[in-house]
Amino acid sequence: MQTPHFFISRDSGGSLVEQIFHAVANRIDDKLLRTGARMPSIRQFADEQGVSRFTVVEAYDRLVAKGYLESRRGAGFYVRERASMTMNTPVMPPLPDSAQQLDVVWLVRNMFRQLPPQKMPGSGVLPHDWLDGELVANGLRAISRLNQNLLLHYGTQQGFLPLRQQLQLKLAEQEIAAAPEQIVMTTGVTQALDLVAREFTKPGDTIFVDDPAWFLMFGSFAILGTKVIGIPRLHDGPDVVKLAELAAIHKPKLYIINSVMHNPTSTSLSAAKAFQVLKTAELHDFMIVEDDIYCDMHPGSAVQSATRIAALDQLNRVIYLGGFSKTLAANLRVGFIATSPELAIRLSDRKMLSTLTTTEIGERVVYKILSEGHYRKHVDRIRVKLDGVRDQITKRLENLGMKVEHRTPAGMFLWTDTGLDTNKLTEKALEQGYLLAPGSLFSPQQLPSTRMRINIAAMSDPGVWDFLQKAMK
Structure with a gap:
């Protein structure tokens, strides 16, 4: 058997044994190495990957110990049947032999694989x-010099007060009036959405989302037993006619919407659409959750419209969400909810009952970065870098035969139409060590799609372009 091509780096911080172990285990989990397949010999693996035989022996031994491989005396190592193993963690359902099963969990799981960021054009975060x-390290060092007792206790119920006061100023710049007592800190927007959904829905209720939209919501809302219905997203916001029609039929409790820099299209809501969405919510009595x-x-309204529904409504029917994981660090899980004073109390109580408080250390780091003026300059640099590659990448994709449906002057995503089944395209890419984001994952229906989300910040690897060029022929 020819050795599969792995990405082994001596500069990654992980040992070569660990990298080989995880690379082989991941391929077995994803059914790219099938049960019964013979692994390369120790010598062959070592020679082709440029590592020592002792390294391969230790990695293979770990794979045997974890139940991924079996050693057959005199015959070598073979992929073991995983379904028959008793494991402490849930076993994923077997995937069909003919195709890799793609769903929300699949993409989330693969986003956390140790692939280099430049090999993940389907990811939703900026490369390191x-x-x-x-900037983050300086914040952490400053926090470490504080009185240690400040770092040893729980945080406060609604979150670090100075940060909430700083967020009050930030929201005021967006014409949203929110006192500190109206802001609840969360572990990212993911927790914020979960808290709101649990507060307003019960099993059988309906939640509206954009279509396409951020895929993680579909799985988390399904766990709650709710029905998720997509509202078609146009270049300037949702299809408001369809929104009104479906609201009259389904009586939703919530509508989750990206008003600005929508994921995955990078489009933004027009003022007219924002007004119409709010009026529809009032008519059919549902809450709007604005994920910002x-x-x-x-870059600001001088370049592209940036109307927030929360600015029109002032947090009466609109619940506003924000966070810093996309711009500071994915590992800095600091998000927030801005809402009415009464609802803020209920949501903070619900947070306490589920996770106690949020981590004040991270909140202090974000506060330091915001309050000292570093954040504004940092995001300015990010926008300049995105502006520097957007047109070039758009043209290269179009030259390959892809269509970029909404050409926007800002944002990190392009929503492309490849003309191909992007589920199959994603399977082929994964075999080459690249992670794509097929369009099927961004719709509640998750039907096969020709569309695909491209992260323009993660398109620097020539191998990505070589793969796409061959695939689009």
């Missing part, structure tokens, strides 16, 4: 070299 690790996680990638 686009961010400022020293990408807001700081927007």
Whole structure:
């Protein structure tokens, strides 16, 4: 058997044994290495990957110990049947032999694989070299010099007060009036959405989302037993006629929407659409949840419209969400909810009952970065870098035969139409070590799609372009 091509780096911080172990285990989990397949010999693996035989022996031994491989005396190593193993963690359902099963969990799981960021054009975060690790590190060092007792207790129920006061100023710049007692800190927008959904829905209720939209919501809302219905997203916001029609039929409790820098299209809501969405919500009595996680990638209304429904409504029927994981660090899970004073109390109580408080250390780091003026300059640099590659990447994709449906002047995503089944395209890419984001994952229906989300910040690897060029022929 020819050795599969793995991405082994001596500069990654992980040992070569660990990298080989995880690379082989991941391929077995994803059914790219089938049960019964013979692994390369130790010598062959070592020679083709440029590592020592001792390294391969230790990696293979770990794979045997974890039940991924079996050693047959005199015959070598073979992929073991995983379904028959008793494991402490849930076993994923077997995938069909003919195709890799693609769903929300699949993409989330693969986003956390140890692939280099430049090999993940389907990811939803900026590569490490686009961010400022020293900015976050300086914040952590400053926090470490505080009185240690401040770092040892729980945080406060609604979150670090100075940060909430700083967010009050930030929201005021977006014409949203929110006192600190109206802001609840969360572990990212993901927790914020979960808290709101649990507060307003019960099993059988309906939640509206954009179509396409951020895929993680579909799985988390399904766990709650709710029905998720997509509202077609146009270049300037949702199809408001369809929104009204479906609202009259389904009586939703919530509508989750990206008004600014929509994921995955990077489009933004027009003022007219914002007004119409709010009027529809009032007529059919549902709450609007405005997820504005990408807001700081927007350059301002001089370049593109940036109307927030929360600015029109002032947090009566609109619940506003934000966070910093997309612009500072994915590992800095600091998000927030801005809402009415009464609802803020209920949501903070619900947060306490589920996770107690949020981590004040991270909130202090974000506060330091915001309050000292570093954040504004940092996001300015990110926007400049995105502007520097957007047109070039758009043209290269179009030259390959892809269509970019909404050409926007800002944001980190392009929503492309490849003309191919992007589920199959994604399977082929994964075999080459690249992670794509097929369009099927961004719709509640998750039907096969020719569309695909491209992260323009993660398109620097020539191998990505070589793969796409061959695939599009």
